[in-house]
Amino acid sequence: MNGQERRREIRELLESSAAKIRGSDLAKRFSVSRQVIVGDVALLKAEGVPVVSTPRGYILKREGEKPCGYLETLVCCHDAAHTEEELTIMVSLGALVHNVSVEHEVYGTLTGSLEIGTLEEVRDFIRAMRGGHSLLLSTLSGGIHSHLVETKDREHMEQVKEALRKAGFLYHKEEP
Structure with missing residues (x-):
């Protein structure tokens, strides 16, 4: 062939x-x-x-396929050791993590597809990252990265954001 x-x-x-x-x-x-x-x-x-x-x-990707829930881009910051915890928080609250993006000084926005929506998929992703020779995209940006996240509705998104905030993962710039 x-x-x-x-x-x-x-x-x-x-x-x-x-x-x-x-x-x-x-x-x-x-x-x-x-x-x-x-x-x-x-x-x-x-x-x-x-x-x-x-x-x-x-x-x-099927033609005309659209997300069926509420979408929001969440900006997070943490070291590589907290990736599993971050993803687990989101999927445990019913979120689907579509991707991860970072801003690179030369290439601009770099995005990787994730499509992680279950605890098993979180474990598979973490196992693949630990077992391979790849680095997380967030290592290119000092831990700052964003995820396109989908939840059932806005209320569920607020629950995800609050849990990430409590864990210290939701990025916020200190104002002077």
């Missing part, structure tokens, strides 16, 4: 699946390396295929 055929099949798999498909599973299925799949996904994205890369696999 050539690359073009493999990418067509990857696209078809993504179109027919509501669940995330791990890159390592695609690599096994097509008897190629994980890096080949990363390249295939990059080429699919370049062709306009709306592939979303998450820490737990690839998923296709």
Whole structure:
């Protein structure tokens, strides 16, 4: 099978699946390396295929798909050791953490997709970060980062913000 055929099949798999498909599973299925799949996904994205890369696999963003809850960007600040606690607070209160963003002095805004909404997904993310050779984006910005967070409604968002505030994670600039 050539690359073009493999990418067509990857696209078809993504179109027919509501669940995330791990890159390592695609690599096994097509008897190629994980890096080949990363390249295939990059080429699919370049062709306009709306592939979303998450820490737990690839998923296709459905056309017209919109968040079903209340969205807000929350700015947080903490060291890497508190990432699990921060994410756990949010998902324990029913939030879905869509992404993480930091401001970089050269590149501007850098954003990573998370799509974390369960305690299991928090544990998977933390395990992947500890087991890999990757750094959290927040290490590039002295711990200051933002998350696009979705909750059922505004009241639930206020609960999330209050819990983050109590934990000392919600960023606020001291006014002179």
